[in-house]
């Protein structure tokens with residue numbers, strides 16, 4: 001396994017898994033399932049905070065976990081199963097083709113897939129609405145969907161707890177609201193190429209102050225982005241197989257991309 005980053009380097013904050021996803025994993029790998037469950041936070045309520053009313057619904061069984069924690073568990077389980085893991089090792093397209101099977105799990109902007117898009121039948125569509133992936137110490141106890149109305153338009157936030165005292169927050173808005181609020185002019189990374197868009201973080205923290213209860217928004221290379229919908233007509237070409245976001249993405253509002261990546265691996269192993 002060749003990974004360009006360090007072992008504990010994860011983008012974003014937490015991810016959620018539905019009870020059904022977890023039962024698929026349990027059927028295929030009980031040890032990894034047990035470790036993920038032990039490191040997860042169980043959430044069962046959803047809360048919709050509309051400016052005119054707050055609605056709360058129960059009975060949605062899901063668990064959430066820190067992405068960094070999940071990566072470390074998967075790495076240890078892979079090593080335990082006999083895999084050799086190389087970190088800080090970028091693999092350029094064409095550099096690792098000498099194997100019986102080569103699995104490309106290099107994300108939505110997969111360079112290995114994009115080196116031969118016609119072979120996979122790749123299309124990538126960029127969504128219009130800008131979003132930013134953030135964290136906070138604010139105590140959310142449910143998957144919470146809140147809206148803030150400003151003179152420039154509406155902002156929406158999806159938030160849920162994923163560890164003791166930590167929650168993920170994804171904030172999005174439509175392109176008109178984004179531009180009118182000056183968010184298209186923030187984020188000069190010329191002196192800090194790996195940093196977060198601190199100006200937007202501060203502004204969004206003020207907009208959502210009521211929902212954050214005095215807590216700040218935290219960045220992890222957090223910048224405005226638009227969601228990429230990746231589609232491939234074929235998921236393999238010769239001895240190369242695409243897996244996870246390299247093959248297909250699922251919008252973050254349905255919280256299923258990581259689940260699909262793990263289920264791809266289960267299906268590939270079975271095949």
Ligand SMILES: Cc1cc2nc3c(=O)[nH]c(=O)nc-3n(C[C@H](O)[C@H](O)[C@H](O)COP(=O)(O)OP(=O)(O)OC[C@H]3O[C@@H](n4cnc5c(N)ncnc54)[C@H](O)[C@@H]3O)c2cc1C
Pocket residue numbers: 002003004005012014015016017089090091092093105106107108111132133170243244245246249250252254255256257258259260261
């Ligand atoms: C805001 C947001 C919230 C989300 N929330 C959820 C959620 O709650 N639940 C859920 O299931 N999913 C969620 N997702 C989706 C999830 O993050 C992705 O589907 C998942 O990370 C895909 O995993 P992957 O391994 O395919 O790709 P990635 O996680 O992108 O990993 C690709 C890896 O490949 C490495 N790499 C890339 N190129 C090279 C190279 N040339 N050489 C070596 N290494 C390379 C990268 O460093 C990276 O570590 C969310 C996504 C977003 C944007």
